[in-house]
Amino acid sequence: MPRLNIDTEYLGDTLARLLQIPSPTGYTDMIVRMVCRELKEIGVPFELTRRGAIRATLKGKSPHGARAIISHVDTLGAQVKQLKDNGRLEVVPIGCWSARFAEGARVTIFSDAGSYRGTVLPLKASGHTYADEVDTAPVGWQHVEVRIDALSRNDTELEKLGIEVGDIIAIDPQPEFLENGYIVSRHLDNKAGVALMLAALRAMREEKIELELDAHWVFTIAEEVGIGAASVLTSDIASMVAVDNGTSAPGQNSSEFGVTIAMADQSGPFDYHLTKKMVRLCQENDIRYQKDIFRHYRSDSASALEAGHDVRTALITFGIDASHGYERIHMNALRSVAELVTAYLSSPVEIRRDAHETGSLAGFTTQPMTEAEADIELPEKAEEEA
Incomplete structure (x- = not known):
């Protein structure tokens, strides 16, 4: 089955709508509702975990050895750590990101009394007051504070506003969709992944693709803090392909065009056979691709394996x-990844043994070895074939 055509207009519109909904880890109820509405519109049944992770399913000929595509709806953000006596807020990050990128950001503080707008500022923000010190001030979360756009000259007035320690802070995405295909915004990690998954699902639904195996579309709610797919997979799922961002930077092989296939991240190599299949599908379907290894990176795959799920990733x-x-992507890459998703889910099953959690050596996979090493395995192979 060749790759399907992806409606990039729908993809871009969906991404724009996702970006409008704040969803830092721990504050994802509304983005979950939005994704569920979209799944309902596409016409795919879904179910939610207690906390809101989503699993939608396209039925195939068999549920055993099912495939899963997974991304996360949660984003980076911040949280109130202390009400300061100057009427501003000390904050800590949600997820791993630099205060360097927080400085100057417009934010929304969510409290039980309502939401407030504000700005993340360095402690020394006024050039007219601090002169060159604004350029020499250190970078770090202990060196920034949130100024609230409400009467808050001291901690007593902050308390009157109803703001409390632990309140969630969402960072404005500030998206721009350019005519040349570039998209610039915060939180493209991983709302772009969610959007392209929905676009791929929509294409498969419209084409009425018949699948050999059930295909689960999983949306997690706490990937940015390392939890991710720890508790949302079923025992029938044999392989899981995570959709996330690649790190385009000096020293990396990722690109803003085509698919970047990760060979490993900080948790180790990804599954040999499933990764090779991704490469082969790109070659067979004329999808531009490159390979990369990510050094300071983990995805939903790591959390699933650490939780004890025996799945290929x-x-x-x-x-x-x-x-x-301030992230930037290109629509070319989003379309390419969505095309690969459709090609993978409609591809033939190759490791049929994976339909069962355990089994004999019969049907177990092999990997290339030297001729001498391969000779050592011949008696075992003969026994298996017998």
């Missing part, structure tokens, strides 16, 4: 410039 990505900062 792969990571396919769209290259992001300045990840976890």
Whole structure:
């Protein structure tokens, strides 16, 4: 089955709508509702975990050895750590990102009393007051504060506003969709992944693709803090392909065009056979691709394996410039990853043994070895074939 055509207008519109909904980890209820509405519009049944992770399913001929495509709806953000006596807020980050990219950001503080707008500022923000000190001030979360756009001259007035320690802070995305295909915004990690998954699902639904195996479309809610797919997979799922951002930067092989296939991240190599299949599908379907290894990176795959799920994992990505900062992607990469998703889910099953959690040596996979090493295995292979 060749790759399907992806409606990039729908993809871009969906991404724009996703970006409008704040969803820092721990504050994802509304983005979950939005994704569920979209799944309902596409016509795909879904179910939610207690906390809101989503699993939608396209039925295939068999549920055993099912395939999953996974991305996360949560983003970076911040949280109130202290009400300061100057009427501003000390904050800590949600997820791993630099205060360098927080400085100057417009934000929304969500409290039980309502939401407030504000700005993340360095402690020394006024050039007229501090002169060159504004350029020499250190970078770090202990060196920034949130100024609230409400009467808050001291901690007592902050308390009157109803703001409390622990309140969630969402960072404005400030998106720009350019005519040349570039998209610039915060939180493209991983709302772009969610959008392209929905676009791929829509294409498969419209084409009425018949699948050999059930295909699960999984949306997690806490990837940015390392939880991700730890508890949302079923025992029938044998392989899981994570969709996330690739790190386009000096020293990396990722690109803002085509698919970047991750061979490994900080948790180790991805599954040998599933990753090779991703490469082969790109070659067979004329999808531009490159390979990369990510050094300071983990995805939903790592959390699933650490939780004890015995699944094959792969990571396919769209290259992001300045990840976890002011991010930039190109529609070409989003379309390419969506095309690969459709090609993978409609591809033939190759490792049929994976339909069962355990089994004999019969049907177990092999990997290339030297001729001498291969000779050592011949008696075992003969026994298997017998």
